[in-house]
Amino acid sequence: MLKLIKNGKVYSPTYLGKKDILIVGDKIGYIVDNLQVPEDFVHMEIIDAKGKYVVPGFIDSHVHISGGGGEGGFKTRTPEIQLTDITLGGVTTVVGVLGTDGTTRNGGNLLAKARGLEEEGITTYMYTGSYQVPTRTITGSVLDDIVLIDKVIGAGEIAMSDHRSSQPRVDELAKLVADARVGGILSGKAGVVNIHMGDGERQLDFIEEIVESTEIPITQFIPTHMNRNGSLFKRAIEFGKNGGIIDFTTSTTKKFLEEGETKCSKALKIALEEGVSGNNITFSSDGQGSLPEFNEKGEFIGIGIGKVTSLYSEVKDAIVSENIPMEKALRVITANPADILKLKDKGHIEKGKDADIVLLDEDTFEIDTVIARGQVMIKNKEVVVKGTFE
Numbered sequence: 001m002l003k004l005i006k007n008g009k010v011y012s013p014t015y016l017g018k019k020d021i022l023i024v025g026d027k028i029g030y031i032v033d034n035l036q037v038p039e040d041f042v043h044m045e046i047i048d049a050k051g052k053y054v055v056p057g058f059i060d061s062h063v064h065i066s067g068g069g070g071e072g073g074f075k076t077r078t079p080e081i082q083l084t085d086i087t088l089g090g091v092t093t094v095v096g097v098l099g100t101d102g103t104t105r106n107g108g109n110l111l112a113k114a115r116g117l118e119e120e121g122i123t124t125y126m127y128t129g130s131y132q133v134p135t136r137t138i139t140g141s142v143l144d145d146i147v148l149i150d151k152v153i154g155a156g157e158i159a160m161s162d163h164r165s166s167q168p169r170v171d172e173l174a175k176l177v178a179d180a181r182v183g184g185i186l187s188g189k190a191g192v193v194n195i196h197m198g199d200g201e202r203q204l205d206f207i208e209e210i211v212e213s214t215e216i217p218i219t220q221f222i223p224t225h226m227n228r229n230g231s232l233f234k235r236a237i238e239f240g241k242n243g244g245i246i247d248f249t250t251s252t253t254k255k256f257l258e259e260g261e262t263k264c265s266k267a268l269k270i271a272l273e274e275g276v277s278g279n280n281i282t283f284s285s286d287g288q289g290s291l292p293e294f295n296e297k298g299e300f301i302g303i304g305i306g307k308v309t310s311l312y313s314e315v316k317d318a319i320v321s322e323n324i325p326m327e328k329a330l331r332v333i334t335a336n337p338a339d340i341l342k343l344k345d346k347g348h349i350e351k352g353k354d355a356d357i358v359l360l361d362e363d364t365f366e367i368d369t370v371i372a373r374g375q376v377m378i379k380n381k382e383v384v385v386k387g388t389f390e
């Protein structure tokens with residue numbers, strides 16, 4: 001079936017102006033000024049994008065799709081995600097991850113959930129491992145997981161500078177990152193390591209020591225939660241200015257913001273103003289991950305749950321409240337994760353790329369329509385495709 005998105009203002013994320021987009025199967029077939037279709041050409045679904053912005057489908061590069069949490073005991077293990085938790089947030093590609101609990105959750109379960117979501121219509125990848133070092137894998141080796149399992153693009157989330165980490169030595173982390181890098185080289189993947197940054201004093205010390213003392217490049221690391229406290233955020237800006245990738249977590253709570261976390265829309269504004277390259281910054285939601293709170297004695301005092309819908313919500317705030325140009329704001333959840341993670345068919349509205357497209361209402365910037373690999377998942381804000389048990 002052919003689809004034609006007409007009359008929309010296209011951000012690829014670079015602004016292309018008013019363009020018509022011809023979708024052929026699951027691919028973007030053509031981008032033209034004004035495609036005239038004969039009235040009686042019945043094999044074409046026309047999607048009128050008048051009054052809409054047409055942007056690439058969003059990429060959420062850190063989602064606990066098979067569940068996470070558990071830091072407050074078994075009742076605080078978070079449930080696995082459902083398809084529309086993702087698509088209602090305009091997200092058409094997710095990278096699945098495990099966190100604190102690498103015992104009752106494992107790589108096989110994460111891979112099965114990733115495959116299930118792919119069968120339901122979106123595109124999924126995953127990181128092998130969980131917080132711990134040495135980290136749990138599917139084949140027994142980070143390197144082999146990346147080479148042999150198509151959906152595995154790297155390792156993570158590996159906990160650093162956090163009371164919940166396995167307190168790895170810098171040489172243990174270096175070996176893990178070295179394996180991920182070679183796994184990526186052998187399989188043409190990014191082979192990056194998603195690093196969970198905690199609130200500890202050591203912050204990015206280990207990463208910077210590895211970059212200084214080995215042949216491993218700074219871009220092998222994707223430190224996330226870099227907006228979680230003021231001191232780490234400051235360090236993150238320096239890391240970004242040195243060419244590092246910085247990922248900000250959009251899921252949050254009122255308490256976290258009151259206690260020093262930098263709201264993502266503001267974090268992006270500050271990072272850009274401080275001179276961090278707009279290509280090195282990403283947002284991810286930590287969706288379905290837990291947002292646990294601990295007191296100064298390290299005692300558990302409460303828990304929230306991450307939401308994928310926070311991802312675009314922060315980009316919308318960046319555009320509307322922080323006046324960041326759409327081209328720059330959209331990059332952090334489209335072109336940047338796609339390019340950094342080497343998701344070659346993703347992140348851009350370009351001939352030959354996957355037909356992952358979101359229509360935004362020009363006035364409200366609300367998500368109106370979501371298309372994943374050519375299939376309409378959400379139309380006029382209504383769910384068209386539900387998950388199996390939704």
Ligand SMILES: CC(C)C[C@H](NC(=O)C[C@H](N)C(=O)O)C(=O)O
Pocket residue numbers: 064067068069070098099100101196198225228249251252256286288289290291292
């Ligand atoms: C960034 C902050 C707010 C949340 C962050 N979440 C995770 O890392 C995921 C969680 N531990 C899980 O395993 O589900 C945290 O706990 O520090």
Ligand SMILES: [Zn+2]
Pocket residue numbers: 099157196197225
């Ligand atoms: Zn984390």
Ligand SMILES: [Zn+2]
Pocket residue numbers: 062064097098099157286289
């Ligand atoms: Zn997480």
